């Protein structure tokens with residue numbers, strides 16, 4: 001079966017049409033519908049809210065983490081390099097944006113992309129060892145950068161506010177304030193869409209292809225004229241760009257950046273999103289973020305259910321919940337690696353294929 | 363095929379290659395002329411792939427020089443040789459297995475494309491789309507030439523052995539090489555696939571005007587296609603010349619008889635000589 005499943009009669013008449021990101025008319029319609037729903041999601045009509053503040057906050061977090069996960073997927077999934085320091089870049093983006101807008105007076109709308117670019121530069125510097133290191137050695141090198149940056153956040157009073165953290169201004173553009181979850185959601189959504197398109201475009205052009213080639217067979221990539229060192233380091237830069245933008249969005253969302261938040265555990269959560277969502281799948285990064293953010297919520301509901309049913313000791317459950325969250329994420333990674341190594345994205349494709357062929361599933 | 367009066371496109375000048383105590387190549391010299399179909403043959407472990415690796419820059423000779431159009435390229439990195447117009451395929455398949463056939467072939471265009479990260483991300487603005495479409499057209503021509511239209515969107519890792527070899531050839535052609543190096547392009551193929559491949563190689567040479575350096579175990583094919591051959595044994599060149607001379611050469615016969623299965627057939631293709 002061919003890689004894509006187009007309905008009969010849908011003939012591509014130009015090479016441009018064949019390289020589109022959204023392959024079928026159906027997927028375009030779904031996309032537009034989805035965007036429309038997302039745009040009206042935060043609205044309140046005459047006192048009726050479509051989505052509770054609680055869920056809206058979750059969706060905002062998902063979108064922000066999805067941006068960062070997308071970047072990590074370009075590094076890990078598409079280029080085949082590991083990073084255990086993604087959270088530190090996420091944090092750096094937050095501090096950079098808070099600093100740019102708070103101390104240097106850069107408008108927040110501009111500070112976010114600028115913070116992304118600064119983080120990209122940092123990523124390129126930190127990624128330099130990737131020119132020589134692979135696999136386990138690279139993992140250790142990125143782990144080191146995670147701790148070095150975390151230490152830097154704690155000490156650099158002028159930049160991060162040290163132990164007390166930094167405050168970040170609320171979002172506004174052209175003098176219009178877009179603070180408050182219901183408005184800020186649209187800001188985050190816009191960033192996610194742009195960053196998604198950037199990633200999708202990159203992966204269907206020269207440099208994106210070269211990265212995948214470096215992942216799949218670096219020796220023949222070199223024979224094809226691909227500069228291995230350049231692409232290995234570039235991948236770190238791009239992944240940090242995404243982490244930086246995500247971190248900056250988070251900073252202006254919470255209004256406060258504190259160095260404790262960006263620890264190794266968050267780095268591992270980012271990796272979990274990418275692995276569970278699907279390595280080398282752009283859409284998968286978003287699915288992975290949804291999964292990891294929603295997992296604790298699901299567990300919370302389970303605990304609540306257990307408590308109301310009166311089975312076992314409720315208090316012990318609630319206390320253990322924090323640990324159980326981490327364990328559940330670990331378990332989810334292992335289960336996905338064993339049973340669905342291509343992640344949620346592959347499952348999604350299978351479901352789509354099933355419906356397209358329904359009821360003839362063969 | 364006459365080589366008189368032409369300057370060689372490629373010269374090996376006393377090239378030796380050693381891996382610790384293993385002498386993979388010892389003082390190998392030869393010249394390949396523009397438009398030639400030049401084959402390297404020899405028993406297993408004779409140093410054929412090593413020779414190709416030295417030409418493509420994957421190995422650096424322990425001593426000796428390699429010249430391309432008279433220019434010394436002995437120390438030039440493999441990446442730079444794509445720009446010089448040297449392409450190759452590998453004995454052990456080396457496709458990008460996670461990419462589609464189309465993308466694999468498009469990788470061959472890498473050194474001809476100009477879009478960087480920023481223009482790539484913007485795609486519609488800045489010309490990335492036009493460039494992609496333009497090179498896609500060139501790639502489609504190669505796809506038509508090698509008759510692999512039906513598998514264009516397939517993942518390379520899922521293809522049969524014979525098809526993978528063909529895609530690898532397509533990728534090398536996409537590089538627009540002036541000199542193409544083929545390491546056992548027909549190994550592991552059935553007779554029909556071999557015939558197709560032989561036809562492609564001849565077209566490559568005669569119609570596209572590429573100079574071909576080929577390693578092949580199938581003597582029938584080699585003697586049929588090659589303009590000239592070089593025979594290696596234990597890393598040394600033991601003969602060089604036109605097919606008829608090689609067939610009659612006593613040293614060559616002895617080298618092949620030294621091997622258990624190594625009969626030197628005259629014309630008919632032997633599946634046995636293929637590993």
Ligand SMILES: Nc1ncnc2c1ncn2[C@@H]1O[C@H](COP(=O)(O)OP(=O)(O)OP(=O)(O)O)[C@@H](O)[C@H]1O
Nearest residue numbers: 381384385386405406407408409410411412413453
């Ligand atoms: N990277 C390497 N390290 C150590 N030894 C090597 C290496 N590459 C080749 N050799 C040795 O060099 C010799 C020549 O190998 P080469 O691969 O060039 O042979 P070949 O003529 O291509 O053989 P075949 O017909 O089996 O492909 C062999 O003895 C091989 O073991």
Ligand SMILES: [Mg+2]
Nearest residue numbers: 410411412453
């Ligand atoms: Mg060999």
